[in-house]
Amino acid sequence: MDTREEAQQFFARxxxxxxxxxxxxxxxxxxxxxxxxxxxxxARLFSETQQIAAYFQQVLDEYFRQGCRTCRFHDLHTQALGAHNLFASLTWELLDEAGQPLLSWCESYVLTRTPAGLLIHSSIDHAD
Incomplete structure (x- = not known):
């Protein structure tokens, strides 16, 4: 599987x-x-899975208060970073119940291949 397909499957899940x-x-x-x-x-540095879960729960709760129900991504670009890491950049869109965009932003990630699959180790939201 190539890097782009690997990242496409990861972000689709x-x-x-x-x-x-x-x-x-x-x-x-x-x-x-x-x-x-x-x-x-x-910068926010998380050293425990529970910290990550609490952070994302706050983010998700706020998005859902704003009417977001799903999300999608597009403009995925990837680059292998050696045999065990990859870089991915994409545009996220948050969607309401009718599938209409509420919010959009670009984000980049550094991911590591593990026996359990890809894991994100860093992310950066792009400035306007």
């Missing part, structure tokens, strides 16, 4: 999990440690 609005489920897609950089340059 991520989008399916997103609809469950379960931070613990989303946290299973992240490796430790996990570093998140927002579009303002604020």
């Amino acid at each position: 991520f989008a399916e999990d997103f609809a469950a609005a379960d931070g613990a489920l989303i946290a299973q897609r992240y490796g430790l440690p996990y570093l998140a950089l927002d579009d303002q340059g604020q």
Whole structure:
């Protein structure tokens, strides 16, 4: 399987999990440690899966309060980073019940191949 197809499958499952609005489920897609950089340059470093789950539960709860029910992605670009890592960049869209976009942003990821599949170790939201 090539890098793009591998990332496509990973993020498609991520989008399916997103609809469950379960931070613990989303946290299973992240490796430790996990570093998140927002579009303002604020860094958050997570060293425990429970921290990641709590963070994403807060994010999901806020998105769902705003009417988001699902998400999708497009413009996926990937690059192998040696044999065990890859870089992926994509555009996310949050969708309401009717499938209409509510919010969109670009994000990039560094992922590691593990026996259990890909895991995200860092992400950065792109500044406008």
